[in-house]
Amino acid sequence: MPSNAIEVIDLCKSYGPVMAVDHVNFTVSTGEIVGFLGPNGAGKSTTMRILTTYLPASSGVARLVGYDVMTESMQVRENIGYLPESVPLYNEMRVEEYLTYRARLKGVDRRIRTQRIHGAMEKCRVWEVRRRLISTLSKGYRQRVGLADALIHDPAILIMDEPTSGLDPLQIRETLSTIKGLGGQHTVLLSTHILSEVEAVSDRVMIINRGKLELDLRMSDLLNRQAAVVLEVRGPSDAIRSWLMKQAGVTEAIGNTLADGTNEWVVKSDSKDDIREALAAGIAAQGWGLRRIDLKRQRLEDLFTGIVTRRPGYERLTQSPTVSAT
Numbered sequence: 001m002p003s004n005a006i007e008v009i010d011l012c013k014s015y016g017p018v019m020a021v022d023h024v025n026f027t028v029s030t031g032e033i034v035g036f037l038g039p040n041g042a043g044k045s046t047t048m049r050i051l052t053t054y055l056p057a058s059s060g061v062a063r064l065v066g067y068d069v070m071t072e073s074m075q076v077r078e079n080i081g082y083l084p085e086s087v088p089l090y091n092e093m094r095v096e097e098y099l100t101y102r103a104r105l106k107g108v109d110r111r112i113r114t115q116r117i118h119g120a121m122e123k124c125r126v127w128e129v130r131r132r133l134i135s136t137l138s139k140g141y142r143q144r145v146g147l148a149d150a151l152i153h154d155p156a157i158l159i160m161d162e163p164t165s166g167l168d169p170l171q172i173r174e175t176l177s178t179i180k181g182l183g184g185q186h187t188v189l190l191s192t193h194i195l196s197e198v199e200a201v202s203d204r205v206m207i208i209n210r211g212k213l214e215l216d217l218r219m220s221d222l223l224n225r226q227a228a229v230v231l232e233v234r235g236p237s238d239a240i241r242s243w244l245m246k247q248a249g250v251t252e253a254i255g256n257t258l259a260d261g262t263n264e265w266v267v268k269s270d271s272k273d274d275i276r277e278a279l280a281a282g283i284a285a286q287g288w289g290l291r292r293i294d295l296k297r298q299r300l301e302d303l304f305t306g307i308v309t310r311r312p313g314y315e316r317l318t319q320s321p322t323v324s325a326t
């Protein structure tokens, strides 16, 4: 199996004048769980529908486990499980009966069929409703039956479009824990609007906005990225600003005068080290009064809002098509 489960090169899709997917490049390594985020109309579903071979791209290349979505769509479908936002199920069938039907349709070998169906029902926690008519199931159980269906042929890649939409908080937690358990054995690409879901389950996050991939970042790197130090300092603001800007690692110092005349500073640094002690010592040595010093980590929500509303300082941060995700 290739080390990149998903490879997307310069992918474009236009609907008339609307560029729904605009020269998108990314790779996903085998076993990774990647959260695919974006505001409404960003191009998430279009990208996923191209990857799952339900929609042709206008140009560019997409390969899943090495198979091209345009020219090898059968092989792609054999290797993926797709959970669309609203799961199409046969209401008049019972859960196990439906999964047996789907396993047959997907060509799961008869000798291992029962084992696969039982395995998928256990993994997705639908064992207790296996004899129930699908029409009588709650939305959460229907979603899990859809997930069991997506898993039944043991696909290398799972693509899920808003898998928790419409679920209650307990069902969301259970679905997320099921998804997290799939990483390693399966490569997972999931789209969602809910940032905390991505933080909870993903190894990596990609943000698409107006068809363009704006961010592609490992969750572990997010923690180290652009930490800001918030300070409250009593002293001459011009002198404080120019002193702050001379300190090692400092890239930006934004001041704001508080009601009592003290200045609050948000200081950004590109250093991986915590610069608070050095700043505190330096401020004391200058004879200024330090009232507060906090480290503020950048959260996914800050990045998402910054990109979607195009705030300065939130530059595009993606891989080039030739750089591996590992």
Ligand SMILES: Nc1ncnc2c1ncn2[C@@H]1O[C@H](COP(=O)(O)OP(=O)(O)OP(=O)(O)O)[C@@H](O)[C@H]1O
Pocket: 015, 018, 019, 020, 038, 039, 040, 041, 042, 043, 044, 045, 046, 047
């Ligand atoms: N069949 C279509 N015909 C014309 N335009 C379309 C079609 N499908 C999608 N679009 C447009 O393409 C853009 C991307 O849509 P897409 O559904 O991929 O976004 P999305 O990120 O999945 O949004 P949402 O989160 O709302 O589902 C939008 O501007 C949308 O209006």
